Amino acid sequence: MDDYRNSGFLFFLGAIVALFVTAQSIVFMRKAWLEGRRAGLPEEKMRKAVFTSAVFTLVPSLSILLTMLTLSGALGLALPWIRLSVIGAVTYELPAAEAAAQAAGASLMAGGVPVSVFSVIVWVMTLGIMSGPIFIIAYFKKLQGKVNKIKAEDNRWGALLISAMFVGLISSFLGSSLAGGLISILTLLSSALLMVICIQLEQKAGLKFFKDFALPVSMVGAMALAIFYTGLLGG
Amino acid sequence: MTEQEFSSGYEQSIHRMGRFWMSAALLVILAVPLSISIYFDAWPAAGPLLAGLLPIMMIYVPIGIIEVITFSPMLGSGSTYLAFTTGNLTNLKVPCALNAMEIAEIEPGSRDGEIISTIAVATSSLVTNLVLILGVLLFVQMAPVLASPVLQPAFENILPALFGALGYLYISKNWKLAVVPVTLMLIIFILVPTAPVGVLIPVSALSAIAAARFMYNRDMI
Known part of the structure; x- marks a missing residue:
């Protein structure tokens, strides 16, 4: 039942998404760092921003991890990982997934969903959150x-x-x-x-x-x- | 380098870079459902797809746009492009960027603020990414700890725990700005305790801006 939800293919997709987010973060960090250096911003301030932000992020990240755990019951581990790595939020993913499951005649509360429902859920979760990025572009x-x-x-x-x-x-x-x-x-x-x-x-x-x-x-x-x-x- | 020179050079290139990465991000994000449908040969029927999508879009399309308008002036350009790819803005990226600027004693919206904010959001994205990867790898070990009933009140109250401290920090510095929006939000939430906070953020921000303009015009602030 849960074979497709935790299949290697989905984890492969997750790895690609995680790699993309990592690459973008590093590129933007480098860009800001070089501009900071050119603008004469003390390196110590920039280093401190890295350290304090990393520490601050730990606890909210655990709450994001908890959402991943909540969703994993019905959707497996890979899809919640993918969805929580990119645009969206703890407060978005759960209602979006539940609304999609109900529209497909299922519920997340009932445990694992068939692949036909899974497909509706993944499309709804993805398309429903596109407005911010499109507006930005x-x-x-x-x-x-x-x-x-x-x-x-x-x-x-x-x-x-x-x-x-x-x-x-x-x-x-x-x-x-x-x-x-x-x-x-x-x-x-x-x-x-x-x-x-x-x-x-x-x-x-x-x-x-x-x-x-x-x-x-x-x-x-x-x-x-x-x-x-x-x-x-x-x- | 003056702020002006910084603005023209850096701003131009960050928008070019940001649009490129944001477009690429949209393609990557869309490739996920597409690949799943192709691989599993599971295409959603139009009926359930629209039935699921419509209620979600009715709420989240306006929220998505409002979030850009509300958060981007605080975050600056570089971190806006990044934060809107990686998500979790109100509960993580925006407080993280503001905290970093506060510690560095730099004003949000300034040249240095732009740099520190981008560094903060990039770091935050990398750390969250790492935590999620560790969560996937150590799922069996971590799941019972995170899901333990003892810890649930802590996670359920993460937003009051975050915004109490942030609230004190910023409202003690800008208390005049806070009188109108805090009063308004209190009234709304007392009358409608289940009101969606995402929808009320712009209402609150607009009331704060109106009050600020009123006081600014009369030299009260």
């Missing part, structure tokens, strides 16, 4: 030109505009977390408090580690506390 250069123009005309407003967009992004997640139940609220507040503690440790005690790793420390600490709160209050 068609319009991103123009869009970025407009943003640059705003910055060139009024740099202070340009910087404020970007800050406002980011504050908007954060606010939507704050709202959703605060409305997500007591454990979600406690986790959010704990994470913010841990960030305050990290900043104090860096500023008052001069512990530089807490500046560079404030975000992963706060995030992992708050996730650990979420386990504690769930035990205390009952999930």
Whole structure:
């Protein structure tokens, strides 16, 4: 039953996709690094960006791995690996796969799916997420030109505009977390408090580690506390 | 080198390079279902395909476009091309890029921000890739650990755990900008707790921009 879902052919496709993503990442990293060097950006800052980003990425990557695990029950291991290596997200792949399975008269909850349903799922998951990349190819250069123009005309407003967009992004997640139940609220507040503690440790005690790793420390600490709160209050 | 010179030279080549890689990525991504259908001789019937695709596209086509408009000014050009190939933007790539710029004490949207953001997103993509490969290779060993019920509350609360710390970091610096969007989002989520956060990100961002412009015009910020 599960032979086709975990066949060598699908893993071969996965390896090609992983190789492509790796190649693109290395090419873009190299390009940015050379530009940074030409622009006089200290190498130490660039090296630190690599190190801190690698550390920060570990925990969210584990949650992506968990989605792979969830999907693997019905779809095998290779397809979730492929889908989570490229455009999409934890929040996209599961609903997309389930919607496709249901449209084909099946459900992911029922376990392994026949190859006819699998084919519908893989096409839906792929085609459903194409709008972002297509929009980028068609319009991103123009869009970025407009943003640059705003910055060139009024740099202070340009910087404020970007800050406002980011504050908007954060606010939507704050709202959703605060409305997500007591454990979600406690986790959010704990994470913010841990960030305050990290900043104090860096500023008052001069512990530089807490500046560079404030975000992963706060995030992992708050996730650990979420386990504690769930035990205390009952999930 | 001035910002202007940087913009014209680097920007031109990064867009050329970005479009090339993004087009190649689309071909690679599309080749997956195509190869599967050919290899297994399993072509989806039009009915189920459309029935599955329509509800997904109704939600994710606008989200995909809105994500580009919202995130690209924060990320910069190089990392936008890369982040939209590798995915997981809100839960990983955008916070990662902003965290790297924060540590380097560099403004998002600036020349140096563009460079640091691209390096951060590239690193993040490589690490995720590696973790997923290890996950495939060590599936049998890792599956029971990751799926253990004890750890589930931690993974279920990863977004509050991420955005609590990020929220403090940015809102403490821009608290005036945050008053309107935070209030608006709180009201919406209290009234409709299941509202999709992806759809509300642009609403929240637009309210923040409107409030920022209002205060900027009146020298309040």
